[in-house]
Amino acid sequence: MNEADESPPIPRRVGLAEVRASFNAPRPEWFFTTWFGRPLGMLLTPLFYNTGWSANGVSTLQAMLGLVACGLLAWGQAPALLAVAPIFYFSFVLDMVDGNIARLSGRVTYWGKYLDGLSDRLYYFLSPLAAGIGLWRAEADASYLELGATVTALALLLEVLRTRSAHYREWMESQSGPPEESAQVAARRYETLGVWAARLVTHGSFLAPLVLYLPQGVVAFVLVLVFTQGMGSALWIVATLGEARVLLDRRRRSVHDPRQPDHGQEASRD
Template sequence: MRTYSLDDVYETRKRRDSWWTVYFVDPVACRVALPVANHTRLTPNGLTVLSLVLGTVSAACFAMNQLVAGALVFYLSFMIDCVDGKIARLKGTGTPFGLWLDYVGDRIRVVLCAGGLAYGQYALTGDVIYVVLGAAVAVLDLFRYVNAPQMKRVREAVREECGLPEPDDDRGDRLPRGRSFPKRLNRFLARRRVRSHLISGIEFHAAVFVIAPIAGAWALIPLAVLSGVLLLTNEVFLVYRMWLFTRRHSVASTQESREHVLV
């Protein structure tokens, strides 16, 4: 059996990723992935199931008002979730079912932890706002991860219709010149593998289930609201960018059709 090096594991990292993953998860996940790859027979699907089990434990901790313990177990669950992808890419053992399991497992973990957090705080305080908070977190997460693949399908449909090449990075389609993210900062982030956005689903989860519980119960509502607003703002921007992309290429396609008819 091949022995992998840490450099081999580093090669499995995504070219661009969320800043939370790059700075706070990957440094740990890569070092955990190395002994897992070299000394165990754990499969990516097995690691995904382990991640979901840990997510359930995190939800139970939140439900018992053990906020710090819940936050630490949630971080561990997410870190293991990152390890399974690295093992799949390192050994070439990823499967379509594994992608589905990973995706659905993430959603289940968030719903369970949101419910656990809401139940624990409601049982402690009797304040219904925590029930609303848990429901809002679950809905925002589901919206984010339902919206993303639908936007991807729209872009792919436009590319196929217009004969456009695939984008050369994972940031999606660029805005027209003069409206894109400042180039210098974007190059700076690219060299560090960081995607050019402030908050995505990953940072939202980190704020609600890791940072806020560690800070204390007082931080749950303010950080959840702030991160939720930022997440929605990011989603609106992505939808606007997708609209610009479809509008620009729809106009170009119409003009080409007219020119073809005239010729």
């Protein structure tokens, strides 16, 4: 093995300087990530790294905290609701810590990325429904439960559509190359809509826990999520379907068509 191919030694202990040196943002990040999550994540990383935490361990802790926050929302009692925002913001910072530890320890894996993404989404998916359950338990009013469930359903549908779109685009490109330039140009308006919808979803979801400190805070929390995460998810769904319609509208060979000269040779996709 050449010296140039050797990985750098894994440090046993790190400080803030090593954490900062390990990070490079390839593209601009969201406002709250840049000015809240990243700085605090840098400060906390040495504590977790030097006490033996793994990146996947931090991701698991983040997921558990998200579930705890959702459980408190579903419980719906005032003292517990005051803890939701600190738990959420701490878990948000942990989302930066796990990546830092992975790079510093030389354990950047696909499984880690998968677990990281799952940990991010648990609170985001479940918190609207959980808040609706809490209001239903406290006031026997199903209207907020229905609103929360609708926001959660839209978020889950969006995740399915985005995953399927990426799945089929990867398949198409492996079979017949990337989309034509004309298709990419036509898809840009949907990409722009998706970016703005993502901003609405992300910023609304980040700020929503703060309204829990207001009178009738859980009601305000659900309504904020309806008008940010719910509406943003709906717009993002439109953008995802529109972009998929433009980019994936290409003829392909059918594995079930006996008239095809290479019948049976193309792998099918679900």
